[in-house]
Amino acid sequence: MNLRTIKPFYLNSKKEESNTAAQQDLVEKIQRLRQGKKAIILAHxxxxxxxxxxxxxxxxxLELSLCATQTDAKIVVFCGVNFMAETAAILNPEKKVLIPDVNALCPMASMLPKELVKVYRRKYPEAKIVLYINSLAEAKA
Incomplete structure (x- = not known):
């Protein structure tokens, strides 16, 4: 899986006047990088x-992960939580998938640890296991 983290940006929301110019500069920089790097930005x-x-x-x-398969972008910046970027990386193995904050977690996705899946596989070897899309890739494996 080709999942990496990128450094998030933060703006000082207390100074709205100065943020406007700073935000515009940041948006322009993002647009230049997006074009130069052949990237797309997906936002949940x-x-x-x-x-x-x-x-x-x-x-x-899921819609966003599937959307990434329909583009010729080389880099996918997924603004969401970890399982979303994992799904995008699984569906787009030839693309580099970046997530602004690799520690952005979904509590629901963490409810089924891979160890518990292994326990049920051993206990019920013939059973089919169906997982919700919001599950972590390690549980799906």
Whole structure:
């Protein structure tokens, strides 16, 4: 899996006037990098509006991962939580998938650890295991 983290950016929201210019500069830099690196930005529905505004696509987790398969971008920047970027990386093995914060976790995805899946596989070897899309890749494996 080709999953990497990129350094997140933070702006000082207390100084709105200076943020406007800083935000515009940042947006322009992101646009230049996106074009130069052949990247797309995917933003989950839950992301803040300013993140959605610079995204190429906004949607739910599976929709965005599938969207990445339909583009010729070499780099996918997934603004979401870890399992979303994992799914995008699985569906797009030839692309580099970046996530702004690798520690962005989904509590629901963490509810089924891989160790528990192994216990049930041993206990019920003939059973089919069905997992929710919000499960971590290690549990799906």
């Amino acid at each position: 529905n839950y992301q803040r509006p300013e993140i959605q505004d610079i995204a190429d696509f906004v949607g739910d987790s």
